[in-house]
Amino acid sequence: MSNSHQTSVVIVYHSGYGHTEALAKSVAKGAQAVEGTTITLIKADDENKDWDVLAKADAIVFGSPTYMGSVSAPFKGFMDESSKVWFTQGWKDKIAAGFTVSASQSGDKLNTLIQMAVFAGQHGMNWVSTGMAPGNNTSEGSVEDINRLGSYIGLMAQANGDQSPDVAPPATDHRTAEAFGSRIAQSTRRWASAA
Numbered sequence: 001m002s003n004s005h006q007t008s009v010v011i012v013y014h015s016g017y018g019h020t021e022a023l024a025k026s027v028a029k030g031a032q033a034v035e036g037t038t039i040t041l042i043k044a045d046d047e048n049k050d051w052d053v054l055a056k057a058d059a060i061v062f063g064s065p066t067y068m069g070s071v072s073a074p075f076k077g078f079m080d081e082s083s084k085v086w087f088t089q090g091w092k093d094k095i096a097a098g099f100t101v102s103a104s105q106s107g108d109k110l111n112t113l114i115q116m117a118v119f120a121g122q123h124g125m126n127w128v129s130t131g132m133a134p135g136n137n138t139s140e141g142s143v144e145d146i147n148r149l150g151s152y153i154g155l156m157a158q159a160n161g162d163q164s165p166d167v168a169p170p171a172t173d174h175r176t177a178e179a180f181g182s183r184i185a186q187s188t189r190r191w192a193s194a195a
């Protein structure tokens with residue numbers, strides 16, 4: 001773990017068409033806003049990814065689009081590759097969190113987040129939820145609400161299937177992602193300072 005003055009948050013993600021990548025950048029932006037936080041983004045399918053950066057991280061955030069109701073195949077490839085780390089429980093006690101995006105409002109995104117949470121559990125990591133009240137679920141709610149999709153276990157975003165990553169997911173999901181990134185970074189600092 002890093003010292004109590006600087007904590008390291010690494011975001012590992014796969015993005016086939018750029019929507020998850022755009023979200024990853026917003027999670028990073030929110031985390032970066034927490035003083036003393038260092039952010040690294042790693043592509044899950046990068047054959048030359050630096051496993052040492054992951055080994056030294058205080059927090060690892062997982063990001064994947066929802067494909068066919070689950071994490072994408074490249075992200076699952078990363079999960080399987082990490083079994084080498086699992087053998088020594090090298091990520092034990094690190095902070096973990098996850099986010100996903102899909103085209104449908106539901107699109108079975110919950111299954112993707114559950115896969116990530118189970119994965120974090122296998123590694124002995126400490127899972128951070130959104131900690132956000134659900135938005136857009138009353139007569140006065142709106143799609144502009146933070147956490148408009150009402151997810152607790154991890155961040156959900158929705159990107160219309162016919163729109164490119166510069167407009168989808170919409171701004172409200174990026175604001176939600178920033179808030180989630182800040183929560184992860186703050187949780188990481190609290191956890192690292194207690195260690």
Ligand SMILES: Cc1cc2nc3c(=O)[nH]c(=O)nc-3n(C[C@H](O)[C@H](O)[C@H](O)COP(=O)(O)O)c2cc1C
Nearest residue numbers: 015016017018019020065067068069102103104107
């Ligand atoms: C192979 C494939 C499977 C998909 N499966 C789902 C799905 O199960 N549910 C859903 O809502 N959207 C599904 N989508 C839509 C993507 O989740 C959506 O376009 C997402 O924004 C893609 O993220 P990316 O640009 O980071 O790859 C699928 C797209 C692809 C290409």
